[in-house]
Amino acid sequence: MWQSTSRKLWQLFGKLGPVFALVLVIVIFGWEKPELFFSFQNVSNVIGQTTVIAIAAIGMTFVIVSAGIDLSVGSVVALAGVYATMVMSADYLGWGLWYGLLAGLLTGAVCGWINGVVITKGKLAPFIVTLGMMEIVRGLALHSVGGLPVTNIPSQFGNIANSVMEIPLKVSVEFSEEELNMKALSNRIKSGHDPLAVHLRNSLSPETLQQIEAWNSTAEVPEKIQTGLTDDFNKIIRQDLLYTPERFEGIVLSSGVQDSVVQNLQGSDLIHLNRLLLEEAYPNFIAKGDKILLLPYSLFILIPLALVSAFILRYTVFGVQVYAVGSNERTARLCGVNVERVKVFVYMIGGFTAGLAGILHASRLNTGQPAEAIGMELEVIAAVVIGGGSFMGGEGTIFGSVIGAFIIKFLRNGCNILGISSFVQRIVIGLIIIAAVYVDQLRRRSLEGSKGQ
Amino acid sequence: MSEPLLKMSNIHKAFGATKALSGVNLTVEPGQVHILVGENGAGKSTLMKILTGVHPADQGEIYYRGKRFAASHPKEALMAGIAMIYQELNLATHLPVYSNIFLGHEILRRGLVQKREQRERTRQIFQQLDADINPNIPVSQLGVAQRQLVEIARALSVDARLIIMDEPTAALSEKETLKLFELIRKLREKGVGIIYISHNLEEFGEIGDVYTVLRDGEGVSHGEMNSVSPENLIQMMVGRTIEDLYPKTDHAIGEILFTVKNLSSPNGTHDVCFEVNKGEITGIAGLVGTGRTEMLRALFGLEPGQVEELSMQGVTILSPTPRKLTRKKVGLLSEDRAGEGLAQNLSVAINMTLTIPDKISRRGVVSYKRLKDLSWDLIHQVGVKTESPDQKVNQLSGGNQQKVALARLLGADTKVLLLDEPTRGIDVGSKVEIYKLMDQLAVEGCGIVMVSSYLPELFGMCDSLYVMHHGGISRKYAIDEINEDGVMTLATGLSDEIAASA
Incomplete structure (x- = not known):
């Protein structure tokens, strides 16, 4: 009884382990610097960075599940980016966006196909073949553009990876009463750290400040505002905000605010002003402002790709055969599986996703860089392994690999936010890879141990 | 016999909640062959792993050569003179024979391996064993039987007093088995104690002095080997009576189902012809390494080969592949269960x-x-x-x-089942169930080809028999037309019926 329970727990852990790890990473870093880590800007940034790795990791999952390895991913990412931009760039072919995208995808798929064919026909170790391809493809990328970046490309290209979808969250569209009322404004002027508060505190006369402080103790706000407005206050707000906005370090006033300030400030205007200023100062501030979720459009490439791939790997005969080839190639052959064809397909999928990742990477950079993504294959492999893939083959899931990619990127981002140097980051990530595989081994051993004597 | 070589008493071991051993005793005298039997999972391997220091015992005592003994690591046990020869041979196949023999206890001088001395010692040990193996060739060039000899030589290289053999004959042919028994007798004369684990009932009486039966982690019986019959042993092992080890029933043999004509392959098969009828179990006997597995693999398209004619139910199959044969309802059971x-x-x-x-x-x-x-x-x-x-x-x-x-x-x-060593290394209970299944399939009209190195099961289950020798094959014998001697004559090439390799 005890054993079957612990076994079920281990099995569950095997499925959800990477998710736990991701949650753990997010909680640990979020705990330290929540306002930075959880800002939509930051989350959106990390997602944008992750999609490139995650998409390549999807293809790598197929390869690793089939007990193979593809070391040429980083080079293919660069070559696909270079070829895609070359086809688009007015400096080279100038055929426009769509042909460029097609060229990028094709480049990846062809590289993968070559990997697969050489591995199966030549009966060579995937490690060696893809190591060779890594050099060949990198050389091609550098040679074809003389080592220089490809520029002069259609502006829409950069939008693919760099534009975000803004989703206003209706959770707290309005500021709370507390924040809008005069009490809050009074408090803010008295002790706030934002530029406006600091400025007002420094420029208002002591009498005005006293009056403002008095707002704080009154319940009936509107009445008091009328009497509380002094010329001093009026003047400073009007002058400084209207004529010297640069003093507020980047707070650009909308016309609505300007209009309010031009007129003699009334009580209700002041509430309005308070609100507008808050909004302008903190457009993405989770705790105070209207919430806007920024989703990079590349996420809408990653998610469907992941779903389709997971379906293929899990619910198709081809997917079952990929697992079979990876688990025991000889068994697969005995059972009439066309092992060679499965492998060629697997490497083609790996190449195709690397090509797609290459397009997104180039789009992020807004240029085709032949020397980009060096060593990216290792990050991609790490994502798959952290996500539960096994080099022995036969194990690994798309879901796990995508989560693995997020773990790596959130980890790097968290380290950046906490000011941990990139040198130390590498140590941390190395340790995590080893720990992830170790925990997975423990799980596996405990499952097999239940076989008995 | 003053004191026993080994005395394990009241050994307990649990893995998590599973009790693997509860209160097992085992005594081995010098120069004694102790047969240890039990079904898979009865605790034999666990007991041996405790003895050799792979697992610690939860409770119980081990006395070895009169002293309290508790190895914490297999090497410690080996250096104390307890050598285990595992069922799956543990050899580094790329290394030469002599390196394997001294692996882990190399002869060193000033930290350097003395290869010449190792080679010399290896030669001596092989002489002692009457084995003709070149110490310098890599193990990968040796057959299974020779590898077993290398393992035994390794045990002797540390002057082992107690050798544990786990299913040593599973991969050996009849002839090699006899040689191994001869060797065991020699070791016994020298006062070496042997713990012999096997599922092969017929071997026990021949080689064993005493026996211990384990069932569900408990020693259910032990005594002198000559006081017990194989049937008794089986009964004690499985805890119930097995009426018939070979549950063959009468089944009508019908028309020809599957024909192979002149199959040859680069891996040694030449001009093999055989056929199997509906409802027939036909055996293919032969020594290990004689090319039976290779023949089936070439036939199944897993390795290159040419065949003049291959037909299933009258339909010809051109250039066989696993896929084509599977579609035509021909199936192969691999001899290498774990690897293939x-x-x-x-x-x-x-x-x-x-x-x-x-x-x-x-x-x-x-x-x-x-x-x-x-x-x-x-x-x-x-x-x-x-x-x-x-x-x-x-x-x-x-x-x-x-x-x-x-x-x-x-x-x-599948209508034609090519079964390559279907019962190798599995417990008696499962064996009988597999025999029953084979019989039932034959009754239903399937044709079964059973390759086995174990003659009693071939004679117990088959309707007819082929014998292979050096990649060639004999004619088909009805089962009552040939006896074990006849098979051995063909298998060893003493008869010139099977054409020699071209």
Whole structure:
């Protein structure tokens, strides 16, 4: 009884382990610097960075599940980016966006196909073949553009990876009463750290400040505002905000605010002003402002790709055969599986996703860089392994690999936010890879141990 | 006999909640062969692992040569003179024979390995064993029997006083087995104690002095070997009576089902012809390494080969591949269960249905419901003991694994089953169940080809017999037309019936 329970727990852990790890990473870093880590800007940034790795990791999952390895991913990412931009760039072919995208995808798929064919026909170790391809493809990328970046490309290209979808969250569209009322404004002027508060505190006369402080103790706000407005206050707000906005370090006033300030400030205007200023100062501030979720459009490439791939790997005969080839190639052959064809397909999928990742990477950079993504294959492999893939083959899931990619990127981002140097980051990530595989081994051993004597 | 060589008393061991051993005793005198029997999972391996320091015992005492003994590591046991020869031979196949023999206890001088001395010692040991093996060639060039000799030589190289042999004859032919027994007798004369683990009932009486039977982690019986019959032993092992070890029933033999004419292959098979009829179990006997497995692999298209004619139910199959043969309802059960027969870390269900994607999918999309239903049917049909079809194969015992491999053939509605060593290394209970299944299939009209190195099972189960020697094959003998001597005459090449290799 005890054993079957612990076994079920281990099995569950095997499925959800990477998710736990991701949650753990997010909680640990979020705990330290929540306002930075959880800002939509930051989350959106990390997602944008992750999609490139995650998409390549999807293809790598197929390869690793089939007990193979593809070391040429980083080079293919660069070559696909270079070829895609070359086809688009007015400096080279100038055929426009769509042909460029097609060229990028094709480049990846062809590289993968070559990997697969050489591995199966030549009966060579995937490690060696893809190591060779890594050099060949990198050389091609550098040679074809003389080592220089490809520029002069259609502006829409950069939008693919760099534009975000803004989703206003209706959770707290309005500021709370507390924040809008005069009490809050009074408090803010008295002790706030934002530029406006600091400025007002420094420029208002002591009498005005006293009056403002008095707002704080009154319940009936509107009445008091009328009497509380002094010329001093009026003047400073009007002058400084209207004529010297640069003093507020980047707070650009909308016309609505300007209009309010031009007129003699009334009580209700002041509430309005308070609100507008808050909004302008903190457009993405989770705790105070209207919430806007920024989703990079590349996420809408990653998610469907992941779903389709997971379906293929899990619910198709081809997917079952990929697992079979990876688990025991000889068994697969005995059972009439066309092992060679499965492998060629697997490497083609790996190449195709690397090509797609290459397009997104180039789009992020807004240029085709032949020397980009060096060593990216290792990050991609790490994502798959952290996500539960096994080099022995036969194990690994798309879901796990995508989560693995997020773990790596959130980890790097968290380290950046906490000011941990990139040198130390590498140590941390190395340790995590080893720990992830170790925990997975423990799980596996405990499952097999239940076989008995 | 003053004091026993080894005395293990009241050994207890649990893995988690599973009790592997509870209060087992085992005594070995010098110069004694102690037969240790029990079904898979009875605790034999665990007991030996405790002795050799792989696992610590939870409770109990071990006395070795009169002193308290507790090895914490296999090397410690080895250096104390307790050598284990595992069922799966543990040799570094790329290294030469002499390096393997001294692996882990190299002869060193100033930290450098003394290869010449190792070679010399190896030669001496082989002389002692009367074995003709070149110490310098890599182990990969040796056959299974010779590898076993290398393992034994390794044991002797540390001057082992106690040698544990786990299923040593599983991969040996009759002749090699006899040689091994001779060797065991020699070791016995020198006062070496031997613990001999086997499923092979016929061997016990021949070689054993005393026996211990383990069942479910307890020693259920022990005594003098000559006071017990094999039938008694089986009964004690399984805890129930097995009426008949070879449950062959009468089955009508019909028309010819499968014909092979002049199969030759680069890996040694030449001009092999055989056929199997409906409802017939035909055996292929021969020594290990004589090319039976290679022949089946070439026939199945797993290795290159040419065949003049291959026909199934009158339909000719050109250039065979596993896929084509599977479609024509011909199936092969691999002799290498772990390495080829099954994908160890995939589920029972996937392993059972890998040959029949069409039955579990529609337009390339797998239906997990169908997969599960089909697997349950097969599990019940062949009697696999498993929690569910989702259980991974590597969590099953050897016998159950073999049943999964057999279930795969049944799932593909196989009419001709080529079974390569179907009962090697599995416990008696499972063996009998597999024999029963074979018999039932024959009754239903399937044709079965059984390759085995174990003559009693061939004579016990087959209707007819072929014998292979050096890649060639004899004519078909009806089972009552030939006896064991006749088979050995053919298998060793003493008769010139089987054409020599071209």
